[in-house]
Amino acid sequence: MNPADEFRQFHRQQQTRRTFLGRTSQGIGALALASLLKPDLLAAAAADRWPGVVTTPHFPARAKRVIWLTMAGGPSHLETFDPKPKLGEMHGQPMPESFTRGKQIAQLQGQKLVCYGPRFPFKRFGKAETEICELFPHIGSVLDRICLVRSMTTEAINHDPAHMFMNTGSQIAGRPSMGSWLTYGLGTEAADLPGFVVLTSLGRGGQNQPIAARQWAAGILPSRFQGVHLRGKGDPVLYLGNPPGVTRDRQHRVVEAVNQLNRQHDAVVDDPEIATRIAQYEMAFLMQASVPELMDVSREGKSVLDLYGCQPGDGSFAANCLLARRLAERGVRFIQLYHKDWDHHGGVKQGVEFKAQEIDRACMALITDLEQRDMLKDTLIVWAGEFGRTPMSQGGDGRDHHNAGFSIWMAGGGVRPGLVYGATDELGYSAVENPIDVHDLHATMLRLLGIEHTRLSVKFQGLDARLTGIAGKAITDLIA
Secondary structure, three states, rough: OHHHHHHHHHHOOOOOOHHHHHHHOOHHHHHHHHHHHOOHHHHHHHHHHOOOOOOOOOOOOOOOOOEEEEEOOOEEEEHHOOHHHHHHHOOOEEEHHHHOOOOOOOOOOOOOOOOOOOOOEEEEOOOOOEEEEEOOOOHHHHHHEEEEEEEOOOOOOOHHHHHHHHHOOOOOOOOOHHHHHHHHOOOOOOOOOOOEEEEEEEOOOOOOOOOOOHHHHHOOHHHHHOOOEEEOOOOOOOOOOOOOOHHHHHHHHHHHHHOOOOHHHHHHHHHHHHHHHHHHHHHHHHHHHHHHHOOOHHHOHHHHHHHHHHOOOOOOHHHHHHHHHHHHHOOOOOOOOOOOOOOOOOOHHHHHHHHHHHHHHHHHOOOOOHHHHHHHEEEEEEEEEEEEEEEEOOOEEEEEEEOOOOEEEEEOEEEEOOOOEEOOOOOOOOOOOOOEEEEHHHHHHHHHHOOOOOHHHHOOOOOOEEEOOOOOOOOOEEOO
């Protein structure tokens, strides 16, 4: 059976709106208990794991999983990874119109455009002596393992559509996210966790732009492929534990009775909502057993916690990086971390300084930890915002949204280490050397995972929908 036929068969079984609501609204705590008393259900649930529609890789797979580090709000490439001494020389002078004429600008449209030089010096790191901002010495220490792209572009210039575009390849909500596509295409190796997990953290020094759950939704794919949000502080999943006074045995009897009634009713009405709900109970059980152990990082040891610079349960970006490694070890296919407060319309100097303190050590630790465990070679790490920031000032000490050129980096998973790819112009406005767009990035990511991006598609409204839309090309120069 080809992937399209498999998808249609799967979708026919789960096509009602009530089924979707049933799948997404069921509490994790209720179902799980039944199988705590029946360990054999573990094997049954594992056997029922979605295997993926790409049963034979289109290319030799270099990566098995992805850890996507989302710097939400739009980090400035000019204070991170793209040195622009000429912009510093022109600080306070009018921005040459030749750079901006006819270009899309967000909040600075119609205003006087003034050059705003980088706020921090840059230093050389690695064997190639690549310049990055001095605020990131820990990332600099592993720069030889990183593939730095200085010519990233995107179509969107405001936060929500830019996040949608980076996550789904479309600015319009309703398309599957990257993690959903990968778990649909490749399945998951995790027996007791979802294939797609999302972690969020909050920092200092910017505007706390909200992150909507639609950013990790399954869109037109069945809802089993949507991301599951694990909270870094408090209960990782709501209703994970049992209510006070409810014993395992009592809950087990209730769940067994409810499931039996559901099966009897399903035999009569053949409602896919019922079968779906019963199936989700199995995963909920597995998560009730596995998530507490996953979130307990206290057993990692002082040396690991010191490497990341975090404390157990502090909900920081560093703690989430450690959880990402633990999720990767357990076979989760796609792990996405959101770190907020990169939206520096004002106070960009202090804001980026705060961000560097929050992410620099953690990013280094994630790369180092994976490498020490021989996992970096097949784990693709991507560090990216939804766009960059303008070389022109906003409000005197900030930068506006910018989509014509910014920086991202990748590590592990078959990318070329130590490479600096592409460049922006002398003022950091536009990508002028080897520009890459979001579809190219997605196509490259899929290639590293063994997938030809044009062959991972589903029929939707009579067309072949895919992560890369009708565009995109794998950038083979980025692949080792």
